Amino acid sequence: MSDIIIKADHVSMRFNLASEKVDNMKEYFIRRLKRKVNTDDEFWALQDVSFQVEKGESVALIGLNGCGKSTMLKTIAGVLKPTAGKVTVNGSIAPMIELGAGFDMDLTARENVYLNGAILGYNKEQMRIYYDDIVEFSELTDFMDVPVKNFSSGMLARLAFSIATIGKPDILIVDEVLSVGDFRFQEKCEKRIHGMMKEDTTILFVSHSIAQVKKICKRAIWLEKGHIREDGASEEVGSRFERAYYAGELE
Amino acid sequence: MTKYIENFKKFQPLLYELVARDVKIKYRRSVLGVLWTLLNPLLMMAILSVVFSNLFRFEIENYSLYLLAGQILFNFYNESTSGAMTAILGNASLIKKVYIPKYLFVVSRIASSSINVLSSFCALILVMLFTRTELHFTMFLVVIPLFYIVVFSLGVGLILAALTVKFRDIIHLYGVFMTALMYLTPIIYPIEMLPGWVKTIVRLNPLTGILDIFRDVVIYNTVPSAAQFMVSFVIVCFMLLLGLWVFYRQQDEFILNL
Numbered sequence: 001m002s003d004i005i006i007k008a009d010h011v012s013m014r015f016n017l018a019s020e021k022v023d024n025m026k027e028y029f030i031r032r033l034k035r036k037v038n039t040d041d042e043f044w045a046l047q048d049v050s051f052q053v054e055k056g057e058s059v060a061l062i063g064l065n066g067c068g069k070s071t072m073l074k075t076i077a078g079v080l081k082p083t084a085g086k087v088t089v090n091g092s093i094a095p096m097i098e099l100g101a102g103f104d105m106d107l108t109a110r111e112n113v114y115l116n117g118a119i120l121g122y123n124k125e126q127m128r129i130y131y132d133d134i135v136e137f138s139e140l141t142d143f144m145d146v147p148v149k150n151f152s153s154g155m156l157a158r159l160a161f162s163i164a165t166i167g168k169p170d171i172l173i174v175d176e177v178l179s180v181g182d183f184r185f186q187e188k189c190e191k192r193i194h195g196m197m198k199e200d201t202t203i204l205f206v207s208h209s210i211a212q213v214k215k216i217c218k219r220a221i222w223l224e225k226g227h228i229r230e231d232g233a234s235e236e237v238g239s240r241f242e243r244a245y246y247a248g249e250l251e
Numbered sequence: 252m253t254k255y256i257e258n259f260k261k262f263q264p265l266l267y268e269l270v271a272r273d274v275k276i277k278y279r280r281s282v283l284g285v286l287w288t289l290l291n292p293l294l295m296m297a298i299l300s301v302v303f304s305n306l307f308r309f310e311i312e313n314y315s316l317y318l319l320a321g322q323i324l325f326n327f328y329n330e331s332t333s334g335a336m337t338a339i340l341g342n343a344s345l346i347k348k349v350y351i352p353k354y355l356f357v358v359s360r361i362a363s364s365s366i367n368v369l370s371s372f373c374a375l376i377l378v379m380l381f382t383r384t385e386l387h388f389t390m391f392l393v394v395i396p397l398f399y400i401v402v403f404s405l406g407v408g409l410i411l412a413a414l415t416v417k418f419r420d421i422i423h424l425y426g427v428f429m430t431a432l433m434y435l436t437p438i439i440y441p442i443e444m445l446p447g448w449v450k451t452i453v454r455l456n457p458l459t460g461i462l463d464i465f466r467d468v469v470i471y472n473t474v475p476s477a478a479q480f481m482v483s484f485v486i487v488c489f490m491l492l493l494g495l496w497v498f499y500r501q502q503d504e505f506i507l508n509l
Contacts, residue, residue: 074347077350104276107275111272114268115268115269118262119351121261121264
C-alpha cells in the first residue's frame, strides 16, 4: 500500500503582479513601448515545494493567509500550472475549492445538481442514481425546484458538499468548506469524510481550525510564505503551529 | 491525440449540460419559449422586407427569401461569435476553481447558437412554403454551408475568447466591427450593384463565399462549382486551425487574467 497518488516535485508558482493588471490595450502597448520589465513586482506564492501523498492518506495544509495553501491546492486540481516543477496526480479529483463554484444562480437546485455532476465528470445516468442521495444528505427535499439564487449560504454549502462527495473520487479536496453550515451539519460532513477515508479516498484538507485538522487528518503540512516549514503528524505539527502563533512568532 | 479524445469524452456530458443551460436561461420566463428562435427571424424579415421593398428597391426576385437567407447566416455568425467572445470571461468563477478543458465553454456557446440557426432555417422553409416557392433537391446540400459557417464561427470564437481575456476592449470593438461587417456582407443588397473596389472587399469577406453557396443551394437550385466549395473549405479550415493555435497558446494564462 504505497501507491503515490499525488506527487509535487519542486513546485514553484510565480505571480507577476504588474502584468496582471494589464487588461486593456492602451496599457499593454504603453508597456510594450517602454519595454518595462518589472522584476520587483514578482510574487512567489510557492517556492520549491515538494511532497508526496499516498493513497488513502488524509493530509491537511495549514498556515496563515497568503502562505500558499490555496495556490497549492489549485495546482493539484489542475487549475493553475506551476511556473516551475511538476505536479503529478494519479486519479480522479473532487474539488471543493470554493463552495458553489459551479452553480448557476438562475438555475434550480435540481438543474444545478446535474450541471455540477457534469463538471465533476459524471454523466446523466450516473447522476440519476446519485440524485436521491444528494437530496437526502443536503436535506433540501422541498427546495429542489427553487432557483439557487434564493438559497441561503448554508443551503448552498449543504448542496455543494453533497454533490462533491458523491461517488468514489480518488482525491477529495476540501478548502475551508466545513466552516459553513450549522454544528449538526458540520458533524455530518465530518462523518462522511471519515467514511470516504475508509474507502481509500485521499483527503486534502485546508482549514484554519487546528482542532478540525487534528480531528480529520493524520498528517499535516505547515506552509509558511510559500515554503514547507514542517511536515508530519497532524497532532504535533498542529500543536507547534498553535504554539508558534501564540508566541507571536508568525508575522 | 488519444488523450485529447478521451478527455473530450469524459466531459461530453458537461458540454450537453452547458448547452442546455444556455438554452434554458435564454428562454426562461418567456411565454413562447423556444418558439422565439422561429419567430425572431420571421419578424425581422417582415420588417426588413417592408422597409427595403418600399424605401430602397433592389431588383432581386424573391427578395424576402434573399434577405432572410442572408439574415440567418449573418445572425448566427454574430450571435455565436459574440457569445463565444465572453465564454471564458463569463465562466471565470468555474475556471478558477475546477479543471475543465477550457475550449468546452467556447464550443458550448457555438453549439447553442447552432440550435438557433437550425430553427431559423426551419423558418426559412416555412416562408418558402408560404410563398409557394419551389423546394429543390439541392436543398439537401445546405448542410455544407451550414457546417462551414459553424466551423468558421468556432475558429473566430476561439480567437476572440482568448484575446478578450487579455484585452477587455475587444468586447466594445467587436460590436462596431460587426456593424461594419454587416454592410460588407451582401445581406440586404445584391453584390452586383457595388462599385469596383468595394466589390473586391466584399468578395474577400469569407462570409460572402459561404452565403453565396447557401443561397445557391437553397433558393436558386444551382450547385456551386467545386472551386467555390474548395475556397470556402480552405478558409474555414485555416480559421479553425488559427483559432486552436491562438487558444492553446493562451489558455494557461487565462487564470492569471480572470
